[in-house]
Amino acid sequence: MKIVISGVEVWYNSVKALDEVSAEIESGEMVFVIGPNGAGKTTLLKTIASIVKPSKGVIYIDGKTLSEIPQREIGKIIAFVDPHISRSIPSTVFEFLLTARYPHQNTFSISQSPQDVEIIDSIAKQFNITHLLNRRLDQLSSGELQRVLIARAMVQQPKILLLDEPSAFLDLRHRLETLRYVKNVVKTNDITCLVAIHDIYLASLYADKVVIMSRGSIIAFGTPDEVLKKEILEKVYNVRIAYVDVNGRKVIIPIEPI
């Protein structure tokens, strides 16, 4: 689905988190959002997920404004992977994954269709978390939890996938594996995907387009080659940057703070 963000402004009490943000994201695109802490990456994702309401501006999903789409319908279309879920009441991974099917079910029906369990089964296999299904969420390592959280979003089978820091807490292999898997799913199912991430190298590997944000505004938006440029990154991050050539690919290395 195509997302059009038009002049969106978000305030948290008296702090402006997004300032006149506008962008167009084509259907089936994988867009990585990068930028320093507090740039508004998460807020942008939350606004698209309709968790945060913009005080100005509109977001269109396939031509419809977000506020026109009923809340229940949004659950079917959009999945937002929030790294901060509450785990204070003990529950198992399986119980957690079951909740992801709720948008597709009648709210008040007690029974569970076998297909729902089937979807969980196959996605758990793909994410290599089958052995975790009966474990409690609060007893997982951060890397295991991260995989469970992304798997949850996949169980929801959304048309728009919003990932907040999916590579945090993952080891080197799982970073590459998880993002490659997400990219595969996104491409085969024509899912529009936004990823807020700090790892610029991962962005350059998997992104169709990259958004660079700073202080609530979009600084640059385009293909990785167009956007991940020394002068832009140095200005945004206040860090001196160098390129290293690895197998014909330019890899960005931070050198020192400016």
Place this chain on the structure above:
Amino acid sequence: MAFELYKRKIKYFFVSLFTLLILAIIVIVISLSVGPAMLNPKDVFKAIFLKSFYSDVDPTIYSISMLRLSRTMASFFCGAALSLAGLLMQTITRNPLADPYIFGLSSTALTSIAIAVIVSPSFAVYRYNLVLVAFIGALTGYVITVSLAKLAGGDSLALVLAGVAVASLFSGVSHILLYVVQNIIRTPYVYFLMGSTSTVLLKDLNFLFYPTLLLLLIAIVFFKPLNAYLYGDDYAKQLGFNPKRIIFIAATIASILTAITVAFIGIVGFIGLAAPHIARFFVGSDHRFSIPITTLVGGIITTIADIVVRLISMFARGIGELPLGVITSVIGAPFLAYLIIRRSRA
């Protein structure tokens, strides 16, 4: 793997459900048999459940056990209601230490009773009046807490903090007032504080039985929003549920249940805290399963506690009866402690 897990969850649920139902019947029959005139539980079971098959049932057994029906039912349903309220409060606040009194309902109920007695001492003569006043007081407490929480943003933290504020204010006020009341009605006010089933009348039970059953059904119907809510406000929101509405519905159900029990038997601690944990140990945190199991567990433990109260008062010959809340803690706490240890080793 997911299929086996799902089947096992359902199996655990039905095994727990049937075991608890049988246990509930046994406990209720024993409760009907225990008292100054001891009856054989077998005869009581025959007299009540198999009356149509046996023509030779002793009518005295039937009438004696019927005399104990009101307190038995009161303890079972109040226990069930409190446990459900406790489960909902724990879900709303996402705090495993929450209990039904976290919104200060018990203190406002007591305050309203104390005010009623001071304003019109003859008022307390009719138990029905006291029940009504306590109920109104508890609901008033709920309204105060929720309004305060709304002013503070309406999320679960605001609700807990508002509850703490209301609870401490009115617990102070109610103790001051009850101290005054002591002189008027000349009974120690401990009985209001710790709960007792000995004063419940059979004709009042309708006000306990039907609301509890109805609210139980409503709570089960809302199991999906409640499950989604467990993982956070934002999580519920992005599944298409409105977290503030979930809080409001669950808090209202829990508060009405608590208000009813405070009005009927006073304040019975611990059961609302422990029963949800015990249920979760058996069937997990999915509300579809945990709600029915929690209510049964709560009903059974409270009925056992009420039996123990009667046994102790018969053998120790103290003045009056022990408060129910004392026994629920003594019975429930070791069991809870055992479950906590087992869970961390599992």
